[in-house]
Amino acid sequence: MLLRRAELVVFGVVLAGCVGIFFHDALRPGRVLSPADVLFVQSSFREPGASAYEPENRLLMDPVLQFQPWLAFNRAELRAGRLPLWNPYAGCGAPHVANGQSAVFDPFNLIIVLGAWPDALAWTAAARLWFAGLGAFLLARSWAFGPWGRWFAGLCFPFCGFLVVWLLYPVTPAAVWLPWLLLATDRAIREPGPRAAGLLAFAVAGVLVAGHVQTSAHVLLAGGLLAAWRLARASDRRRPAVAWGAGIALGVGIAAVQVVPLGEYLTKSPVWVERRREHPPWWKPTRPRVLEAACTALPYVYGSQRRGHPNLARGLGLNNLNESAGGFAGLATLIWLAPLAAVGARRRPETAFLLAVLAIGAMGAFRIPPVDNFLRALPVVGVMDNRRLTLWVAFALTFLGGLGIDQAARGVLVSRRWTWAWIAAGLTLGATAAAVPFAEPLMRQRAASHYRVADAAEPLEPAEIARRVELQVGAVRDFTPPYLALGATAFLALAATAEAARRRPQVRRALPGLLLAATLADLFAFGIGLNPAIDRAVQEFEPPAIARLREGLEPGRRAIGVGGELPPNVLMRFGLADARNYDSVELARSLDWFEPLYEPTDEARSSRRTVSWPTVGVALPRLREAAVGAVVAATPPPAPGLFSRIERAGDAWIAWLDGPGRVTLEGPGRATLSPRSTPAAIRVEVDAEGPGRVVVRETWDGGWAARVDGRHVTIDKHHDIFMSMSVDSHDRVVELAYQPNSLRFAAIAAAASAAAAGLALTGGAAARIHGMAERGLGRTRARRLRSG
Template sequence: MASEARRGGVAVAAALAAAWAIFFAPALLGDGQFLYRDAGRMHHPVKRWIAEELRRGHLPEWNPYAGMGVPVVAGGVDAPLHPLNALFLVAPFEAAFKAWVLLSVLGAGLGAAAWARQLGRTPAGAAAAGLAFMLSGFVVSSTDNLTYLTTLAAAPWLLAAAHAAASAGGPGWLLAVTGASFLTAAGGDPMGWALAVALASAQALLIVEGPPARRGVRAALVVLVAVLGAAPVVLPILAWIPHSSRAAAFAAGEYARWNLHPLRLLELVVPDLFRSSTPGNLYAGVFHAYAGNAYTTIPWVVSIYAGAAAVSLAAFGALRDRGARRLALLALVIAWMALGPNAGFGQLARSLPILSSFRFWEKLVAWVTLLPAAAAGAGVDRLLANPREGRRLAIAVGASGALLGGAWAAAALAPGALARWVQLGDRTRLAEALVANVREGAGAAAISLGLLAAVALLIARGRLARLGAAALVAVLALDLGAANVRAYVLAPPGIVSEPSPIAERLRAEPGLPRVVTPFRIAPERWPELRQFEAGWRWLARTAGAASNVALRIGNLDAYTGMLPARLIRFRSRTDPTTVAAPAALWGFGAVVVPGSAALATQAGIPAGGEATLADPALPAYVVRQPARPRIALAGPLDGADEAGALEFVLAPGASASGRSVVEGPVPAGYRPPVGEARLVADEGERLVVTARADAPALLVVNDANTDGWSATVDGLSSGIVAVNYLARGIWVPAGDHTVELRYRTPWLRAGAALAAAATLVLSALALRRGWRRRASSAGPEAPAP
């Protein structure tokens, strides 16, 4: 029995691997890279920097280049603790980055299949479930954002382990929950991890068979060990949230942005209704016109197509299988949640604990895809076990296909009339684009349903006795593969890694180079490239966020998640085009100005600043402005509270005034000291400064003052105070002193200790149980003759 199960598992894995290899053949065989949207703008440059740090044996906990510095582990999105980072140690960066994406997609499919097996599906049903999730629009589209893709890759494995732990029990399965939970959390999406744990618990209560009391206890154990396993990731994030942008009240735009529009639910079964008419274009005019708002101009992902065939099989399976029916009901509830304020859930969530701190509800479409995928496996099993029911399925699917065929005929034969019917205002061109999408999408879905109906009818007639499972899986593969192959976008890696003359010039200077890039991305500079390719090339050439991280150049503009709350408050009070002037207060003395150096005045730089043509090809200039040093002894000082400090840095001429504001009392008799401060070691999480002063002085370090930093003066602990709203300050006595600042991610070590303890205890219990089983199966030793 065990060997048969293993053979079935191998067959499922082989089928999924084959479909994966064919679908991603352009990526596997070519040099194109996954650079669309955040994959190229954020993940590629930041992971290049992380890879370089890992190769020299250093786990980066602090990123000094984003803004004035941000946490890496506590920030979550960069996934520095995920095991896939090992790829950067054994392969060239571009190959490792691509492998991260591709292996995540394959892992998502294999995990969905493993979960389906735990739900009782046959190998055929498991293969269908894995394929339906792996090639779904949401998973394939998430190749543009490694945070969500990596989390999605592990979530089904967590559900599979949790189901086994809730049904079979035992420390071994709880140990599997611990590992799967860590992998899910380490992907970088804490909301996705929390939802996966919640679903794992709900699964134990609603789907697993057994007495209610036992199910309740095991559900609680699943949650406990899942939390312990993810502690090294989750605890630092929870510690950072109160100090991050997530602690601030959401603006109206935050609640309205990135929610699934009800019209887009149609795309679950009809592909690409609202896609852009220009492949690779970030802006989708059709989506914005019909399903957008003032805050949402592009969809969360390119495609959410779950497959007309897969959804039909899920509905078929839910008719008879109670577990599949409950999965389908959960999917409906989560679909309502994904609509956010469009259907009332967003308003409800704002009044609830924990949920009120979430945003971007559209990402829940991942679960709206995974749950029906598992139910589709039940549909396949039901059809193969009861071939006569194939007639009923063929009739229902054929009728649905006929309706979609009618929509295709209307769009194909009378496009003008249909365009006038769906037109909004005077947007004729967008209406015509929507009709073209309807023609293509409805036609593709109708063909898929026709194929499914034909296969179901052949199974019912006994014509596919041995090939029925393969035929059903092939229909799913063709349906999803043909529709979602455009949901992943490849681009030449050179657009984000070509040389930057600006960066080379700035790095030639001593210290940490810091720039401000207040002018917009200019993709029109390279009309021969797709919009995003030209935009990312512009960022790479100008040290824009987050390309600056790979270039090891600081930029006040940071493109990442969970920025320091104070930086967000400061930016909300300033005009992006004039932020350069106050930035000088914190040592940002270089401004990248495109086109003409005369534009520097628009950024608030006084006329006459030094301008250097640093990149003639753009062209782009580096314009200098007087700026305070990164390390210095404060001059004239005033005390203020947090609000007063913010008003000081926003006041015109704050940097040029020579004054500083400290949040706390200024010692009686304080006078500006005479002396100097010098940075002698800069190692990311560790700074060493020597200071000499003729009187008590405030050492100002123009880096972000955040939780996790500590300071010593001559080896003795010293407090850190907020200076000039964003920077750090350390009081030092008169004389010569050595000041050391260290950053340690709050709760990282404690979280690692909790996870290690849970792993050791569960491992010991699992080994003990295994020994007892082996001893019991061996029986009493026979007496000697």
């Protein structure tokens, strides 16, 4: 037992060192783990005449627009002693806890709440990867992996493709719980009892409150598959099944405080209808994503959207790096260790389970029938993005790699047929690298054609098309041949190492260490810098356009951007409000109101659709009614007479609008928004000279309740989107509070479930203490009888 604990401590220290190396740049003073430099591609963030800016990773827009502003909002509200129930900065107001991805209850986000902003972003990410590695190590040890195998699993899983590409999204926060959920599932089935059920409950809750429903579902499906696998092999199924079911139920109950509000929010949004429309019927075949599977071996084979990389995937009609390279677990893992495990450790029950997870995950992620059809036929799962099943691929490959490295430690080698296949692959990659420069004319032609039709709403000038073509072709010329040559070298080096291990015993003995080091080097080469670290000055930069909006907008007034300027939620980063939202779940009421603002399209209904000057002109009355006071664009409006004034700020243009504020009084008198208002508690001070109506231009929702001078009043709908209340004459105080009943009931259920899970965890210890007390008392009484 002492040796096991000592090994765990040593492993934890080594893993922390690896995590520190991985985040060496982001953890330095003055640096921030953030892709916020992607904002500098907008005119709003540039000075006139400044050259075009290329960000570190153009793909990472969602963390900048959604998750960072939400985390900062969570932090501010929780530090003020308030639960962030309502977000007044997006979509004329929207539920915040209920959007799911805000992850208010994720325990790892306590580091952000308690730590320094934005430094805590890097420490939170590092803590998550360390936690994932520790869970992988413990799971591998519980499955009786050898020393090399459990260290391989624990050190490699945190840096696998899936956890790294989705690190700054709520996806990785849910995925890091996968080994812990499987560990708790195993314990509930092997050692059924209250303690095992309690441990499983907290693991399930951790998955569900992490902030991503789809990844949580994939993690829970993996747990269900393991439970079914174990129960099918068990002689006594009743007690294990009860313990496992109780743990799952309690875990869902603990997470009810997030799950229930999200479920209610979904009923008010068109997202499910849109998702069903986007997914074909389950019986209809879809085109398999076979080409993207190559990224499981060479993740940058189609480039990426990182600075200096070509974006070949877009030109070939493939998905981006995040969707295609999630299954990457190292080249040696894929072509050497996993096949070695499949052959050499095939009698182990865990091997069969891992191979099943690998097959289902790969076929689901890359749309290969019949698994793809089966998943689309399932309720809920059928409308999810199953491309993210690359999590299963990365997990299964990593743990198969652990079994394979144990086989290598026992002296088992791959067959020569495998090494000849590696040599052939290496030679093919080398020949392809040599042929890339000869394809330059074709690449120029295709790139020019792509940019000419890329954005019909904002057509590019010929000079800009030429610049982008040269940038992409140059990136292909500079990046792709060296990368393919490096891949060829890796294949040939592994083949040479395998042959050397056959000939030299000392190489065979060193093989596990060599393969572990090669895999870690491969993973680090892929992942370091993918999620960039930037200077704090870049993270906190406030451009002239934002500064001017801060000066010119009255409190409560909103702004919007045209085209690519100020996408939804950018303003929230600076404490300003946008009439649009940027979320996968949006209120249908708000989308209906702003429908004229967006260009007609076949895209799903969301605030991410294109806004142009013509659509702004059509939607102008609704924008004024929504307290929009400014419109920002890269070009001045073609009809300046529609606006009160036009001015330039930096390299952007601001068109100002007159109109009502966030709070008005329809009737004699005036209404003023009190500075004592908070996001979920609006206070209006009314000086009414007669009967009237107070209009609050915040999205109506059933969770709002109103009082006038302490008396409950009915909230009416103003234009079927905003809120209004009747008031009499004289001074009045109108108070609105967002307190949805569903959250109250969910909080009660969560507290009761957490208490039950906590009692289950401590119940065994309490029983032992009680038993010891009883036995001790009996012995005391016996001694007293004998002495008497």
